[in-house]
Each structure stands twice: as structure tokens, then as C-alpha cells.
Amino acid sequence: MRREIGLAKTASLQRLGVYKTSLLATIDRYQYLPQVLASDPRVVAALRNSSDQKVVPAEPSSISFLLKNINRQAGSDEIFLLNSAGVTNYTSNYDTATSFAGSNYGFRPYFRDAMAGVSDVYFAVGATSGRPGLFLSAPVLSESGQTLGVIVIKINLRILEQSWQVSGDSVWVTDEKGIIFLASTEKWRYFSMQPLSVGTQSELAQTLQYGKRSVEPLQRLVDWQADDWSTFNLKRSGPQVVFASPIESYAWHMHLRMPLAQFRAQLRRKQGLIILFYAGIAIGSLFYRERRRRTHAQNALAQLTAERESHQRAIIQNTDVGLLNLNAQFEPLFLNEQARTLFKLENEKGFNTPADLIQPWDPEKAGVGACRAEGVRSDGSRFPVMYTLNAIRAGEQREFILTVQDVTELTVAQQALQEANRVLEHRVEERTRELEDAQAALAQNQKLAALGRMSAAIAHEINQPITALSNYVASSQVLLARKRFDSVSENFLKIEALLERLSKLSRQLRIFAGKRNSGSASVSLQAPVRYALELLGPRFATEQVECELLLSQNRLDYLVQANAMVLEQIVVNLLTNAIDAVTGQEDSRIEIRLTELPALRQGKLPKRISLSIEDNGHGMSEDQLGHVFEPFFTTKPMGKGLGLGLAISYSLARDIGADLTVSSCIGRGTCFTLILPTTN
Known part of the structure; x- marks a missing residue:
């Protein structure tokens, strides 16, 4: 059984390579976009102007419209912009019921890492929409190098999972904690392949990476365990053998699971053949079995290789950006249809070199991210482009993938925004001068109004003691007529106290003025x-x-x-x-x-x-x-x-x-x- 499982592991790793390639190609398709948007002056200006705000602007701005257009053209799920407090100021889904506007995602690791200056790739269930996706983040820096906020691109990997499901293979992708977050079968998502510590469970509850549901570990079987594979009891699906392969550049693993009963059936079949032929032609049967196994392995390998190449070609042809496959000398090996359309290349046989298509062309830019340049079409016309050059391995050979995107609309919009900013600054200066004149006139009116209110207040306050004085004078006149001089003397004392009170009031006019x-x-x-x-x-x-x-x-x-x-x-x-x-x-x-x-x-x-x-x-x-x-x-x-x-x-x-x-x-x-x- 261990030998059969070990043989299946080799084939499984080859098949896992195809699925890893499809996953990485999907991520690489959007890898450049956060850095491009983070360096966009409009995005930087929007965050700089709202750096002291802790809430989203009341009205959608041009930045939200811009993110919506870029999101539609790039084919991503959502694009949103967070300020330094983690509050979503601008989002491509501002006009939907599940808008991210105003939501605080400061608890997400992709925000904290980006604020620390590290671009991040993070998979999580959306805290607002409830839809899972891959979040690509990048810090937005000011001219002085200060981190103003974070730009985030969300990618929906549901189509990729559906393609795995159509292939018939049972595929999983786990994160660094061993939690399944991508699967060809939806019901196995968010299970753990190993017990989670209390600290990990607390972290998941805080970051809501996989929503509010608890992550349960799969039941591991004691039998049929090895360093190269694991065995789990998946309830109705029965015992399953799971093979793993690490994903380069990420702390993830790609898994392929196969029923343990399949290996047992294969073992019984082979045991039957051995028993049947052992009695008469043991040596011939062994030779036949070995030859048959090798032929089967070669056919399977050829089929998997063909499927892998076909899958890669399909991905390359259907991408929305121009892709060129270059050899170690940067000579073109393949161009997809989008690249031919961008550069108007109609000749199927002759390939132009990157130096002919992109100016300035610098091979030293390999692996450094997106670069701006000019594309040169076959008719001599030029257009602004953004290109990335990344190294890949094709067996023992070193090759390169050149990604080219037409950014004409983005450049035109950028220039239009700059012109609008100049006009707006001129209007602000005019309005500021008008406001200063109006404020001077208002200050003069407020002084006059304050003087009137103070006079009325003083008159009202002095009226009370004067009324009391009038009452005591009238009372004293009656008492004098009655010759009650002691009572009159008491009234005089009270009148003296009221006069002292009026004297204090006159000295405390600031009670009504400030x-x-x-x-x-x-x-x-x-x-x-x-x-x-x-x-x-x-x-x-x-x-x-x-x-x-x-x-x-x-x-x-x-x-x-x-x-x-x-x-x-x-x-x-x-x-x-x-x-x-x-x-x-x-x-x-x-x-x-x-x-x-x-x-x-x-x-x-x-x-x-x-x-x-x-x-x-x-x-x-x-x-x-x-x-x-x-x-x-x-x-x-x-x-x-x-x-x-x-x-x-x-x-x-x-x-x-x-x-x-x-x-x-x-x-x-x-x-x-x-x-x-x-x-x-």
C-alpha cells in the first residue's frame, strides 16, 4: 500500500504543478496593479487631502469613479483605498448595497503589513460582502516617503476553483496555518488539516479572515501516515490520502487528495495478477507488469504535460494584457493575441524583439515590478504602456515573461485631472479673497450687534435693584407717616446694600461682554x-x-x-x-x-x-x-x-x-x- 501511494505521489506532484501554475498565473495577472495605483498622483493626492479624516467623504469623488473604471477594465473583484486609520475612503463599489465606503479594515493583516511598507497578498472572507477573495495591498507613499494609506485589490478566485472542479481532481490550497481556503469542492473550505492553537484561534477571531464561523480540524487517521502524505477520514467521502506541494513565493501548499479505497482496489487487482501468473510464468508476468507500469507512467506523463501546456496556452491567450514569452537572451518565443493586437503585428512567423516594441527597453528591470515606457506599433505609432519582466523556469532552462498593458486612457485621465487641479486652485484663490472681504464686513457687524446685546443686558440687570429701591422708598414713606423710625432705619440699610450691589454691577460689565x-x-x-x-x-x-x-x-x-x-x-x-x-x-x-x-x-x-x-x-x-x-x-x-x-x-x-x-x-x-x- 505504501508503495502504491508513493507511486501515486509522483504523478500527483506533476498534476499539482499544473494547478499551481494556474493559481500563480491568476495572481501574477494582477500583481502589478497595486503598485501602479499606489504611485498614481491622483491616489496620493486624495489620501494626502483626507489624511486627518477618520470617516469616508459624504459624497463619492472622482477617485471612486476612477477605481470603478480601473476595476472594470482590470477584471478584478473590487478596488478600494484605505487611509492611515484603516477607514475606506474610496472604493470601486461605492454605489452598491455592499459598499466598502466608511468600513474600517485596520484589523486586517494586509493593511498592517502595507502600512509597515510591505506589499502583501492575503486571502480572506470579505468582512462587508461576505465573499471570499485574494487581497493584494500596497502602501501609498507621499513625496517625502510617509505612508499615507493602503491601496487594495480584491481578486475573486471562484472561477479558478470551478475550473479545478471541472477537471475532476480534488484540489485544496492551504495557508501557513494549514487551513483550506481554496478547494475544488466548496464544502471542504475553511477546515484545518492540523489542530489550531489557542493563539491561532484568537487571531482568526480578531482578523475575521475566514468569517465568523469556527475552523474545525479534519479527522486524521492513525494508519497510512507518512512524511510524504497524510490520511484523513472525510466522513461520507471515506478515508482520503492527501499529497502536498509547496507554492513558490507564498507560504501556501497545494494539495491533491485521492480515496484510500482506490489504492486498495489497485493493490487487490495487482495482487490478483501476481497470483494468477505466478504459478506458470512468474518471470514473464513480472516483465509484463513492469513494462505495463512504465508505459502507463509515460502515457500519463505525456498526457499531463500536454494538459499543462494546453492549460497554460489557454490562460495566456485569454488574458487581458499582452504577454511575451522570452528566452534567456530575451528573444521572443511566443506572443499572445492581445500582444499582437496592441502592437498591430500581423505576421505570424516573424517576432519583433522587445527592444523594437518597447522604448526604452531595459532587461535589468527583471523582477523589479511595473515600469512605464512607450510602445511602438508596426505602423510606427506610439502609445504609453506599463510593462513587467519576470523570470520563470522551464525545466532546466531560464525564460522570461513580459507583461505589457496599454495605459493610454489612464495617462489621458491623469493629464485631465492635473489640468482640473490647476483650474480648481485658481478658483480657490479667488474664493479665498472674496471670503476674506466678507469676513471683514461680518466682523464689523458682529461688533455692533455685541454692543447692542451688552447694553440691553446691563439695562435688564440694573432694573431689578432699581425696582427694589422703589419698593423700599415707598415702604419708608409709609413708615415715616406712621412714625416707625426703627423700620425706616432698617429700610435705609437695605437701600444701602442695594446701592452697593449697583456699584458692583457697574464694575463687572464684563459679565455681559466676555x-x-x-x-x-x-x-x-x-x-x-x-x-x-x-x-x-x-x-x-x-x-x-x-x-x-x-x-x-x-x-x-x-x-x-x-x-x-x-x-x-x-x-x-x-x-x-x-x-x-x-x-x-x-x-x-x-x-x-x-x-x-x-x-x-x-x-x-x-x-x-x-x-x-x-x-x-x-x-x-x-x-x-x-x-x-x-x-x-x-x-x-x-x-x-x-x-x-x-x-x-x-x-x-x-x-x-x-x-x-x-x-x-x-x-x-x-x-x-x-x-x-x-x-x-
Whole structure:
């Protein structure tokens, strides 16, 4: 059995060579494209302009249209451009339901390797589309050598798998981890030929290389194992012998599997022949068997060689680029139809040398990647081309493959884009000058508007102490008439305090013109509340409004970090607004609550105190709530208010590090809440 399997291994390796050639030819067809696009000035400019962006542009740009056209002409699956954060800024499928635009592929190894300056070839299941494919990536570098992003070409290898399936062979391709990612039979994809370590499983879960499904190992049989092959139990397919062959330039292996029962059947057949002829003509039977085996091997080898040559010819003839097969002296051995079409070569017998077809021609460029040059047709006309020269092995002989692609459209589009950039730069300069003129005029208008708002705010703030002064003067006149001189003296003290307050207001005009907080300290929260209640006491009595102060049961006062005068202004403004809201209705009521709130994070921030002023007025609608803190917005009748009290209170609260919020319901009233941090 081991001998039979060993004989089959030799033939299997030859057949695997054909499949490896088809796979490598498919990859080499697109190998040049990432480097070409990475060096395209339009791609470099697009990434440079969006280097600080972390999201995809809102509208598809010309770069996405360009990638779409190149993708269609190259026959690739998708082409997309990632910025340095791994976000897809431009993609050829921007107008499809499975667009890559905005997706972040920074977790993919092909992105990380390219950002490190190494072009990568990586097979994976698409994180967005769910379709498997081969990703070819290359770094996009600026003129200074900085890596701006990564250009990625995705190739669909499904057609190649289908060709393997039509051939009748059971073919696998595994990666460096032993995971099957290409197979002639779809159901064996994403199985492992060896147990996976915990680290490998974690890496697959992170990179989503093979989607979200788990990779299960195939069941390995103990019997019929060797260094040159492996045996697995593939469930309904039964025991299978798997031969492997490494793929040059990649950490992959190509596998061909054959049923173990086939070898057993061949062994039984040969054993029967040996038993049948051993009795009479042992020597003749052995000679016949050896001759038959050699003939069969030669025929099989000739057939495989013919199939391999036919397959290679078919691939070469059907490729979309011009291909020339050169000998070691760079003399043409074969040209495909696309090459004859590009250079208008009608003579089947005479081949032109590369030096006649491409100028400048440099044989030293072999293996260095894509090169730009000019193609020369048989009629003498010239056209821009991109060519690559790579060495191959044909048995013991050294040969070369020359790939030529017409880039006329790409060159014309490049020139058009450069001209458009020059026109755009001129227009930007004109618009910049216009914008600077408009900004100068706007700055002058804003200064005038700011002066008007500041004047209105000052008038509104001074009006409250003046009103209080008027109330105390009227009260003093009544008390003098009644000869209550002690009460009059108390009123004079209050009037003196109000005059001091007006003096402070005149010195703190910056409260309304810029930075308003003149310093903060640890102050009592009840003091400004009781000051406001005393200041507005006459209005409560006149308007017949009931005001109730509700304190926490745990303590009577709180110390908060704030500016005492600013805090008084806020409370007076909020209470004044509440009185205006309930004036003229029955059962007018205002409630003032002081509540202790928990810290935002335990042990990190101080506790907070909530001061809420709630009335049972008419309330406000959702639309009114959205504008309640805007300057000059008011729900009061014309002439009853300027609409600055709440706007000033909101701005003052921000200055002392407090939060001022509002909630309201039509028919139930309005509640303003001021939240401040405590100092104890």
C-alpha cells in the first residue's frame, strides 16, 4: 500500500504543478496593479487631502469613479483605498448595497503589513460582502516617503476553483496555518488539516479572515501516515490520502487528495495478477507488469504535460494584457493575441524583439515590478504602456515573461485631472479673497450687534435693584407717616446694600461682554435663596403668590463652590420668571427645593446639590423649550419683558460651573433646576 501511494505521489506532484501554475498565473495577472495605483498622483493626492479624516467623504469623488473604471477594465473583484486609520475612503463599489465606503479594515493583516511598507497578498472572507477573495495591498507613499494609506485589490478566485472542479481532481490550497481556503469542492473550505492553537484561534477571531464561523480540524487517521502524505477520514467521502506541494513565493501548499479505497482496489487487482501468473510464468508476468507500469507512467506523463501546456496556452491567450514569452537572451518565443493586437503585428512567423516594441527597453528591470515606457506599433505609432519582466523556469532552462498593458486612457485621465487641479486652485484663490472681504464686513457687524446685546443686558440687570429701591422708598414713606423710625432705619440699610450691589454691577460689565465669572468661593446656597425671597417679598404679596421653601431633612444648609453675587442674580431671575408665569391665575404657587444628589463616580467627583424652582403656571410647549435660553426670546406679552433674564441666567450658570436645565408641561407648570458641586 505504501508503495502504491508513493507511486501515486509522483504523478500527483506533476498534476499539482499544473494547478499551481494556474493559481500563480491568476495572481501574477494582477500583481502589478497595486503598485501602479499606489504611485498614481491622483491616489496620493486624495489620501494626502483626507489624511486627518477618520470617516469616508459624504459624497463619492472622482477617485471612486476612477477605481470603478480601473476595476472594470482590470477584471478584478473590487478596488478600494484605505487611509492611515484603516477607514475606506474610496472604493470601486461605492454605489452598491455592499459598499466598502466608511468600513474600517485596520484589523486586517494586509493593511498592517502595507502600512509597515510591505506589499502583501492575503486571502480572506470579505468582512462587508461576505465573499471570499485574494487581497493584494500596497502602501501609498507621499513625496517625502510617509505612508499615507493602503491601496487594495480584491481578486475573486471562484472561477479558478470551478475550473479545478471541472477537471475532476480534488484540489485544496492551504495557508501557513494549514487551513483550506481554496478547494475544488466548496464544502471542504475553511477546515484545518492540523489542530489550531489557542493563539491561532484568537487571531482568526480578531482578523475575521475566514468569517465568523469556527475552523474545525479534519479527522486524521492513525494508519497510512507518512512524511510524504497524510490520511484523513472525510466522513461520507471515506478515508482520503492527501499529497502536498509547496507554492513558490507564498507560504501556501497545494494539495491533491485521492480515496484510500482506490489504492486498495489497485493493490487487490495487482495482487490478483501476481497470483494468477505466478504459478506458470512468474518471470514473464513480472516483465509484463513492469513494462505495463512504465508505459502507463509515460502515457500519463505525456498526457499531463500536454494538459499543462494546453492549460497554460489557454490562460495566456485569454488574458487581458499582452504577454511575451522570452528566452534567456530575451528573444521572443511566443506572443499572445492581445500582444499582437496592441502592437498591430500581423505576421505570424516573424517576432519583433522587445527592444523594437518597447522604448526604452531595459532587461535589468527583471523582477523589479511595473515600469512605464512607450510602445511602438508596426505602423510606427506610439502609445504609453506599463510593462513587467519576470523570470520563470522551464525545466532546466531560464525564460522570461513580459507583461505589457496599454495605459493610454489612464495617462489621458491623469493629464485631465492635473489640468482640473490647476483650474480648481485658481478658483480657490479667488474664493479665498472674496471670503476674506466678507469676513471683514461680518466682523464689523458682529461688533455692533455685541454692543447692542451688552447694553440691553446691563439695562435688564440694573432694573431689578432699581425696582427694589422703589419698593423700599415707598415702604419708608409709609413708615415715616406712621412714625416707625426703627423700620425706616432698617429700610435705609437695605437701600444701602442695594446701592452697593449697583456699584458692583457697574464694575463687572464684563459679565455681559466676555468672561463673566469674577472668582468663586465656598458660599451658602440658602443665603441667595433667602435674599431673593426677601427682595421679591412685596411682589409675592401683591400678586398673591404662595412660595414654599422645601429643605432636605438631613441638613439645613449646603456650601457650594460659586460666586455669591452671580448666584443671587440667577435665583432672582428664576423666581421673577416664575412669578410672571403664575400671575393672574387662582391658587398661584411656587416651590423651592434643595436636594442632595449622588456623585457621578464614586470617590472621583464631589457630591452635587440641586436647586429647583417649580411653578404651577401655564407651562411651555416643546418648541418654546427649545428657545427658552436664547437671548430676546420671551413668552410674555409685548412690553412685559426683554427676553434676557433666562439667557443671562444660563450664561452665568455656565460661568460658575453649574448646570441649568428646564422641564415643562402644558397646563401643569414649569421647573428650572440649577445643579452645583458641593465643597463639604
